[in-house]
Amino acid sequence: MQILPLDLVRLRLQIGVPLPFGVRSADKTLLLACGQVIHDDAQLEELLSRGAVVELAELKALFGPDDPLFAVPSGSPDSPPESLPAAQLPRRWSECATRVAAALAPDLLQRQGALALATRNLELLMERSTGLALSQIVRQERNEQAHYGVTHAMNAAIACRAAAQTLGWSQPQRQRALQAALTMNLSIVDLQGRLAHQVSPLTAKQRQLIQEHPLRSAEMLEAAGIDDAQWLGAVREHHESPDGKGYPTGATELDELGQLLRFADIYTALLSRRATRAAMSARDAAREIYELAAGSALCQALIKSFGVFPPGSFVRLASDEVGVVTGNGTRAYHPRVAVLTRTDGQARRMPAWRDTAAESHRIVALLSEAAMPIRVDFAALACAIDGDPG
Numbered sequence: 001m002q003i004l005p006l007d008l009v010r011l012r013l014q015i016g017v018p019l020p021f022g023v024r025s026a027d028k029t030l031l032l033a034c035g036q037v038i039h040d041d042a043q044l045e046e047l048l049s050r051g052a053v054v055e056l057a058e059l060k061a062l063f064g065p066d067d068p069l070f071a072v073p074s075g076s077p078d079s080p081p082e083s084l085p086a087a088q089l090p091r092r093w094s095e096c097a098t099r100v101a102a103a104l105a106p107d108l109l110q111r112q113g114a115l116a117l118a119t120r121n122l123e124l125l126m127e128r129s130t131g132l133a134l135s136q137i138v139r140q141e142r143n144e145q146a147h148y149g150v151t152h153a154m155n156a157a158i159a160c161r162a163a164a165q166t167l168g169w170s171q172p173q174r175q176r177a178l179q180a181a182l183t184m185n186l187s188i189v190d191l192q193g194r195l196a197h198q199v200s201p202l203t204a205k206q207r208q209l210i211q212e213h214p215l216r217s218a219e220m221l222e223a224a225g226i227d228d229a230q231w232l233g234a235v236r237e238h239h240e241s242p243d244g245k246g247y248p249t250g251a252t253e254l255d256e257l258g259q260l261l262r263f264a265d266i267y268t269a270l271l272s273r274r275a276t277r278a279a280m281s282a283r284d285a286a287r288e289i290y291e292l293a294a295g296s297a298l299c300q301a302l303i304k305s306f307g308v309f310p311p312g313s314f315v316r317l318a319s320d321e322v323g324v325v326t327g328n329g330t331r332a333y334h335p336r337v338a339v340l341t342r343t344d345g346q347a348r349r350m351p352a353w354r355d356t357a358a359e360s361h362r363i364v365a366l367l368s369e370a371a372m373p374i375r376v377d378f379a380a381l382a383c384a385i386d387g388d389p390g
Contacts, residue, residue, distance in 0.1 A: 001028060002056040002107050005193060007048055007147035009059065015040060021058045026051035026190055034058075049197040051190045056105070084128050086386035090378040093136070096121045100182065101150045104189045111224035119179050122154065126161060131327045131385045133158045134305070135312025137268055138282045139369065139381075148196035148272065149189035155268040157182040160260055162305035163298070180234040181261050187216035197275050214239055214248055234258040238265060260298045263289055267302060281366065282310045309335040311385060314367040314376070319343055319360055322373060324381060326388040329356060333363070338384035340374060347374045351384045 006023060013019070015038055023032040031052065038044050084092060099121055103114035126133045137155045160181035164174040185192060188209055195206070202210070209216075218235045226232065237258030240246035246262075270285040280288070286303045293299030309315065313325040315337060323339035338351035354361040369376075376384075 002105060002109065003028065003053040004056055004059065004101065004105055005147045005150070005190065006052040006054055007150075007193065009054060010044075010048070013038065013044065015044065020062055021054055023047060024053050024055065026053060026194075028053065045197070049194055051194045053190075084124075086383050087379070089125070089129065089132060089382040089386065092121075092125060093132075093378070096125055097150065097154060100154050101147065104150060104153060104183070104186060106190060108224075111220075112226060115179065115183065115224075115226075119175065119182065122157060122178065122182070123161070123175065126158060129382075129386055130162060130165075131311035131388070132382055134162060134310055135324075135381060135385060137271055138306065138310040138312045147189075147193045149185065149192035152192060152268060152272065153182050153185060153189065155272070156184070156261070156264045159264040159268050159302060159305070163260060163264065163302040166301040166305045167298070176228065176231050176234075177257060177260060179228075180231045180238075180257060181264055183221055183231075184217060184235045184238045184261050184265065185213060186220050186235075188213045195274075196272075199275050211247055230255070230257055234261050238262050256298060259296070260302070263293060263296070263299045263302050266292065282306060282313060283308065283366070307335060308332045309363065309366070312381065314369065314372050315363045316365040316367055317354060317356065318362045318364050319354075320345075321354070321361075322367065323351070323354065324376065324384050326353070326385045331357065335363075336388055337361075337363070338388060340376065340380070340384065345373045351387065353387075353389055 003024070009021075018035045018037055019032055020034065022030055022034050023038075024030050031047070032038070038047070096118070099114070099118040102108070103111065103118040108114055137158060157178045161174050161178040164177040169177065191206065191209055195202075214236050218232045221232060221235065233255055234257040236248075237251065237254050238261035240249065240251045240254050240258065240262070242252055242254060242259075244250045244252045267285055267289045270280040270288060271282060273279040286306065286308075289299055290303060307325075307328045309325045311325055311327055313335075314322065315325060316322050317337065317339065319339075320343040321339040322341045322345070323337045325335045326338050327336045329335045334355070334357040337354045337356055339348065339354055340351055341347055356363050
């Protein structure tokens with residue numbers, strides 16, 4: 001039985017209305033049959049926190065095999081990045097997330113092909129706009145309906161590929177970094193989704209699954225036909241540490257790809273909100289990971305890829321305009337910014353770009369999503385970053 005997380009179809013559920021499909025527990029035990037009702041938000045949240053899943057065949061029969069939930073994203077995966085208009089980017093990112101979720105599903109039979117498709121689509125979107133890709137990691141507002149295990153896999157993969165490019169790695173090396181990061185937690189993707197909502201301490205079973213997941217994830221990849229030794233080795237080692245205090249084996253002679261995965265795993269996790277803590281700012285996360293890495297060149301490349309003010313960061317300028325960082329500028333503290341409001345706080349119809357190296361437009365404050373005077377959705381963010389003349 002092939003399954004998908006209930007999170008992925010959450011938007012298609014209606015509270016108090018008979019279910020169009022069955023809902024199962026993480027071990028595939030039927031919890032709610034087709035026609036039964038989810039009575040309130042609390043019941044839905046309980047199902048999500050327990051890692052509820054839906055049978056893939058049932059969804060395909062209901063929505064059709066060409067539904068965006070299953071279909072190959074529109075356009076050829078090999079179409080040139082510049083052929084994607086900015087207005088299509090939010091939808092394409094949503095489709096890409098669906099492909100990643102499908103490739104990471106626990107009981108997928110054709111995993112190797114699904115991973116290849118998810119990889120190509122993720123690479124295509126990063127080639128189209130690395131800034132937009134990075135912005136999704138650093139934004140403080142998190143989609144409560146997203147499956148944490150899937151979003152974390154995507155975030156770590158984006159971070160690793162960006163750092164690999166900063167390091168000057170070859171295209172095959174960059175792709176391997178993306179694929180290894182995407183799959184390093186393969187055996188606990190659903191557990192990660194549950195733990196993001198869990199406030200109680202880890203159970204003994206959960207600790208065991210976490211302790212074993214690097215080896216188990218590599219085994220799942222091998223079973224799917226993945227034979228890239230560096231990819232598999234990095235997955236096995238991504239929780240090892242040069243001081244021997246890592247797991248699962250306490251190894252000290254480590255490959256650099258596995259260490260890059262380790263840094264990206266920690267850094268992107270710090271930027272995500274959990275039930276037990278708030279998301280950390282990009283600046284604080286960079287400081288913490290830098291201290292952990294003791295000046296590692298790999299860690300420095302990761303931090304440099306995001307910058308002091310990563311794309312997607314909201315800022316207030318000395319001019320009293322508020323905007324979003326679209327990319328690095330000529331200096332670390334002078335990023336490019338698209339202002340979205342006028343000096344009186346009113347929203348602009350179109351963004352305007354500012355050189356923050358100028359004293360009149362210097363950054364005076366880093367703003368949270370909640371502190372923004374206007375709402376900035378993904379479409380507006382995509383247009384602002386995509387339209388950056390720099």
